Amino acid sequence: EIVLTQSPGTLSLSPGERATLSCRASQSVTSSYLAWYQQKPGQTPRLLIYGASSRATGIPDRFSGSGSGTVFTLTISRLEPEDFAVYYCQQYGSSPFTFGPGTKVDIK
Amino acid sequence: QVQLVESGGGLVKPGGSLRLSCAASGFTFSDYYMSWIRQAPGKGLEWVSYISSGSSFTNYADSVKGRFTISRDNAKNSLYLHMNTLRAEDTAVYYCTRGSGWTVYWGQGTLVTVSS
Numbered sequence: 001e002i003v004l005t006q007s008p009g010t011l012s013l014s015p016g017e018r019a020t021l022s023c024r025a026s027q028s029v030t031s032s033y034l035a036w037y038q039q040k041p042g043q044t045p046r047l048l049i050y051g052a053s054s055r056a057t058g059i060p061d062r063f064s065g066s067g068s069g070t071v072f073t074l075t076i077s078r079l080e081p082e083d084f085a086v087y088y089c090q091q092y093g094s095s096p097f098t099f100g101p102g103t104k105v106d107i108k
Numbered sequence: 109q110v111q112l113v114e115s116g117g118g119l120v121k122p123g124g125s126l127r128l129s130c131a132a133s134g135f136t137f138s139d140y141y142m143s144w145i146r147q148a149p150g151k152g153l154e155w156v157s158y159i160s161s162g163s164s165f166t167n168y169a170d171s172v173k174g175r176f177t178i179s180r181d182n183a184k185n186s187l188y189l190h191m192n193t194l195r196a197e198d199t200a201v202y203y204c205t206r207g208s209g210w211t212v213y214w215g216q217g218t219l220v221t222v223s224s
Contacts, residue, residue, distance in 0.1 A: 033209060096155060
């Protein structure tokens, strides 16, 4: 099983700042089959990125994904008030598919 | 528009069984793999299982293998999760999702509580 580790656990930033979230895999993720989701309290997760770097439909271009192999990054170029949430990475290249534990982005 | 509506959750004793259902609409159900993902209260996401469009392929998380069975009825546009030998650690909101890897569409979830 591929174990995903996300860092930091919590990121405290102000609106307008840049957020850099890390997701590291215990083994190489096949074909960069890595996704990122955003989840706000009381809501279902929202797909942001798939294939490590492809933005899902309707996702603002301030969200970008990068990486390959075992190291992946989600970058939010300028935080908007609605971006404060928990972010999860997921690998779907090897069964069982697995999620990381999440990074909480909160307001400083 | 795509809609996924789960049902069947509730309170069950350890060792008990439950069947979850997911009614799908707004897309050609028989064209898509489908999955179940769960989230324990206050915790992160855990992929549970997926099933291929024609039911030929299924896959399970190690934590549920041998206890849970995923199935579907394409004529009824419905997805199911049969859960046996339930444990306290199976307590979670169970989401029905479209697809097997990344997924855009999620139901609102149904809460399963395993407690004596």
